[in-house]
Amino acid sequence: MRARPAPAAVTVPADWPATEAGARAVQDTLRARVDLTGPGPEVGTGTATGVDVAYDDARGLVAAAAVVLDAATLDVVEEATAVGPVSFPYVPGLLAFRELPAVLAALDALTVPPGLVVCDGYGVAHPRRFGLASHLGVLTGLAAIGVAKNPFTFTHEPPGERRGDQTPLTDGTEEVGRALRTRAAVKPVYVSAGHGVPLDHAVAHTLHLTPTYRLPETTRHADALCRAALKAAVDGGAGRD
């Protein structure tokens, strides 16, 4: 069987911040460019791309994957991966600085338009209103949404038990996202607008991308692929010494 395309190399942008204070300053500058009005792609048309990242902390390695799906059929159209060194620690609120260099490299390796980018994490549901999905959208100009598995620092009433039921995700006062039931009687996911897509559309896209499981097909494909890419890099390329 033929091997997958070789992973792209992860390179850290020259202007990438090296400190937490620097990262917060970048967020405060870029967040002014977030657009939450654009309608974004129509649900079920064009493409939707899942991005995800896996780590090998012991080796300081990160692997990212971008998987493009046909939004109508949810069939895989193209896959790309990127592998390289981790360049930022995990700090709650600064996840984008850890994940984006690898994710951007994987997106760059695609030959087809990504369409809507679905991120594992948050968009504007973020302490500074500039989470991973918003950051990615502003840097690339792509429409992006965040679908997270945990409520982070936000709160919500439990949504009804049926698929599609939803309640506001708030910081106490303002709605920053939605707790959305994608499967009956299963823990909800946490959807927020990233860039170029309003919250209601982000919710509609998420429901369309979750015909069977709790998490979007985009996320499921990207998750599996980045783990495979990391494994291949560890017990292949840089594994023997």
Place this chain on the structure above:
DNA sequence: GCGACAG
């Protein structure tokens, strides 16, 4: 000051 905290 202490604890919580997307992945």
Place this chain on the structure above:
DNA sequence: ATCTTGTCGC
């Protein structure tokens, strides 16, 4: 994110 066996259920 990651460390990890078996097990219940469609």
